[in-house]
Amino acid sequence: xxxxxxxxxxxxxxxxxxxxxxxxxxxxxxxxxxxxxxxxxxxxxxxxxxxxxxxxxxxxxxxxxxxxxxxxxxxxxxxxxxxxxxxxxxxxxxxxxxxxxxxxxxxxxxxxxxxxxxxxxxxxxxxxxxxxxxxxxxxxxxxxxxxxxxxxxxxxxxxxxxxxxxxxxxxxxxxxxxxxxxxxxxxxxxxxxxxxxxxxxxxxxxxxxxxxxxxxxxxxxxxxxxxxxxxxxxxxxxxxxxxxxxxxxxxxxxxxxxxxx
Numbered sequence: 001x002x003x004x005x006x007x008x009x010x011x012x013x014x015x016x017x018x019x020x021x022x023x024x025x026x027x028x029x030x031x032x033x034x035x036x037x038x039x040x041x042x043x044x045x046x047x048x049x050x051x052x053x054x055x056x057x058x059x060x061x062x063x064x065x066x067x068x069x070x071x072x073x074x075x076x077x078x079x080x081x082x083x084x085x086x087x088x089x090x091x092x093x094x095x096x097x098x099x100x101x102x103x104x105x106x107x108x109x110x111x112x113x114x115x116x117x118x119x120x121x122x123x124x125x126x127x128x129x130x131x132x133x134x135x136x137x138x139x140x141x142x143x144x145x146x147x148x149x150x151x152x153x154x155x156x157x158x159x160x161x162x163x164x165x166x167x168x169x170x171x172x173x174x175x176x177x178x179x180x181x182x183x184x185x186x187x188x189x190x191x192x193x194x195x196x197x198x199x200x201x202x203x204x205x206x207x208x209x210x211x212x213x214x215x216x217x218x219x220x221x222x223x224x225x226x227x228x229x230x231x232x233x234x235x236x237x238x239x240x241x242x243x244x245x246x247x248x249x250x251x252x253x254x255x256x257x258x259x260x261x
Contacts, residue, residue: 003219009035010223014054017224018231019243026115026164027247028220029108030254038213040104045211046220047163048203054224055167056196068189069182075145076170076194079152080159081201087160088205104162105258111164112255118168119248144177151177152194160202167195 013027028050032043151173158165171191174182182190206212 006036006216006219007223010050010054010220011227012223013050013220014057014224014227014229015231015234016243016247017054018228019234026112026168026251027254029163030112030251030258032216033105033108034254034257038216040101040108041211042213044104044108044161044163045203045206045209046213046217048159048199048206049212049217050220050224051163052196052199052203053221054228055192055199057225057228068193069178069186072148072174072178072182072190073194075148076152076155076173077197079149079154080156080194080198083153083156084160084198084201084205087157088202088209091160091205092209107162108164109255109258109260111158111162112251112258114255115164115168116248116252116255118172119244119251148173148177156198156202159198160205163199163202167191170194 009028009031013031016027029040029043029047032038032047033040038046151170155165155169155173158169171187174187174190178187203212
């Protein structure tokens with residue numbers, strides 16, 4: 001019966017990932033910790049594999065990898081990949097494979113609340129940011145590159161520590177830094193192409209640290225693969241605004257519960 005519950009949870013999260021493009025890392029970690037009682041470190045390591053594989057399937061079904069901006073992806077990766085590797089070595093050498101459970105709960109909670117804020121507003125801010133970028137002109141070129149690498153490093157560290165942020169945070173960063181360069185389609189493609197290898201690197205590292213429950217991952221994927229396919233096919237038939245608001249509310253509630261735990 002417990003295995004069935006894991007698969008149903010995977011199906012639910014997979015469906016939301018397929019429909020909105022976010023939720024893989026943001027939803028599964030709190031479900032595993034708050035719903036099934038897993039230790040935060042084990043939930044994060046397993047969740048990283050879950051998010052990597054689920055989002056890969058969702059991306060293939062959506063066929064939204066079109067027009068990724070490889071120059072921007074390289075800039076992000078110059079920050080995120082080294083930061084993820086350094087964070088993994090820090091966890092291994094200084095923290096015995098994971099941070100203190102209470103600290104991890106607070107980090108997870110803070111990231112969930114931040115993601116809950118980002119999910120409903122990231123589309124709203126696009127127009128004013130685009131207007132500001134046009135006024136600034138070519139003066140922001142060098143700053144843009146530096147900020148992209150720095151943002152990538154911050155995201156790489158946070159994703160490795162919490163499994164949350166590879167999608168929603170990078171999407172917001174790209175929207176703020178490249179409102180003229182990246183169209184909506186290109187932004188999604190760039191975000192996904194960067195997020196999958198980053199989550200994969202962090203997942204492999206957590207496997208090395210012993211923070212992955214492989215049997216749990218299998219049960220989650222049994223549900224998530226058909227779930228993400230169904231969600232991807234249903235995208236556009238359900239009001240995405242309401243889905244995003246519901247998702248934000250769920251993330252905010254889970255985040256506050258972890259912060260106050």
